[in-house]
Amino acid sequence: SPSSEGGGDGDRLTDVRGSAKSVFMVSDGTGWTVEHSVNAALGQFEHCLVDRVCPVSTHLFSGIDDVDRMMEIIAQAAKEGAMVVYTLADPSIAEAARQACELWGVTSLDVLSPITEAIAAHLGVSPSGLPRWAPGRNSSLGEEYFRRIEAIEFTIKQDDGALPQNLHKADLVLAGVSRTGKTPLSIYLAQKGYRVANVPIVMNVDLPKALFEVDPEKVFALTINPIVLQTIRRARAKSLGFDDTVRSNYSEMEYVKEELEFASKIFQQNPIWPVIEVTAKAIEETAAIVLRLYHDRKNRCSMPRISKRY
């Protein structure tokens, strides 16, 4: 699994760069698309990435919208023995990049043109060739954009059971014991435009009445393996500096199991709530499952899908 240089010290990298194979990711925009594609593909090499048997490092170059800078990056890739994966909206720059990589023996891949061309053929319309930040583009941030921001703000305010009186305004409600990932899952879904509320389940504590008054088809129950939950809670208690008495109640196996059973009984009394097992699932995986169920119920069409209009 990836180890980011994210918040850390960029220098950690320099001493090992020599041994790792490099992937240069280049975009005329943010670079998030090419990064997402490369990450998905790296999932196919986990057997070799694990324990850094064959270490890989990725390098993201964003906002590269002229040929000269692109050529510098390709030259650097040739020097470092890196491959180059890119999204460049301007077809002449993309083509120049392809030729330069070929000339200098750099493995390369254009991840934008094939899909742009396939969509162009399907729509019968030519692509603009204008990158995200081209001066000609009018990037009006529409209604949808403000709806997503509003959803994020709503979701933050409802976090951890705050404001149960607003549960009826949520699109999705998540219920589960502490450390089932309700908060990061809520935030992930909020960024996709859903107003999410989450309700913590705590042993022998009554749940807010509002939870049983909202449309039960929008409520999702989260559950997790007790051993995994205990491990996560122990780490959590340590990082929060809980003292031993609090900790034992929170992360002792006896308590963890009883609390999960307490939750489980509530779920049984509300059989419409789907119970989602989150053990060993990444947030984006649980999110995919929640949204699939949610849309299947909303659409009730023959073939389950999540649809959007552009």
Added chain:
Amino acid sequence: SPSSEGGGDGDRLTDVRGSAKSVFMVSDGTGWTVEHSVNAALGQFEHCLVDRVCPVSTHLFSGIDDVDRMMEIIAQAAKEGAMVVYTLADPSIAEAARQACELWGVTSLDVLSPITEAIAAHLGVSPSGLPRWAPGRNSSLGEEYFRRIEAIEFTIKQDDGALPQNLHKADLVLAGVSRTGKTPLSIYLAQKGYRVANVPIVMNVDLPKALFEVDPEKVFALTINPIVLQTIRRARAKSLGFDDTVRSNYSEMEYVKEELEFASKIFQQNPIWPVIEVTAKAIEETAAIVLRLYHDRKNRCSMPRISKRY
């Protein structure tokens, strides 16, 4: 710009589906990768999507990991005149999909195999062919995974100037007046693993001392065009139900301009803080700019890039 069926009613779609060109997006995993790629490519057709001159609808099918269900979807695509874009880790299923689309005259594109094959050639290692949810895969959620969750929780707690005593623990600090997008930007960056704090600037209100005591290289100032800010604030005041006196102070042009000038003076007194213009930028665009500056400063290497190790 995209109009999601997200939190809305799935039925809104049915009455217009006939007129829109459909793109089926299929994955054996979550589908987020193929969705991201299609969204980026649709950016190349904004001239035609605008005002729904040529309406497009996307349909996401996730968790499709057997040939039979894939064939059903392709048959449905043929019926609806849709194109099919897919990520399927199992090469035999991907190949079967390709052939079926060809046979039935469905425009199709495999967005995973080309990048997987290019990386395989670069690393000299064969891809596993195992999808995200294959039983054989051990999906241990590593250190990095928990670090990201911790970053999200940290960021939510610091939102809107809460806990200034924790500013020194943040990787990134954002400062700006109300409605410059500090909260959604903080959350976006948190999901990438950064601990973010944001500090609101309010006219004639002293900023927390801690802001001037932290490493100034991690502080980013946000600014925005006053006319755009006024429009956003007016909408905000309306949705919060502010009464007229509060509203006038918050969204009157005089006040908006003075508050931006007040902020601007603070920024001038702290010249190390980069000032980022957020007008007409999407959150992910501002995030890309913040992270590029942040990493350039950290690495101080000849060629600006954001690097990660796998």
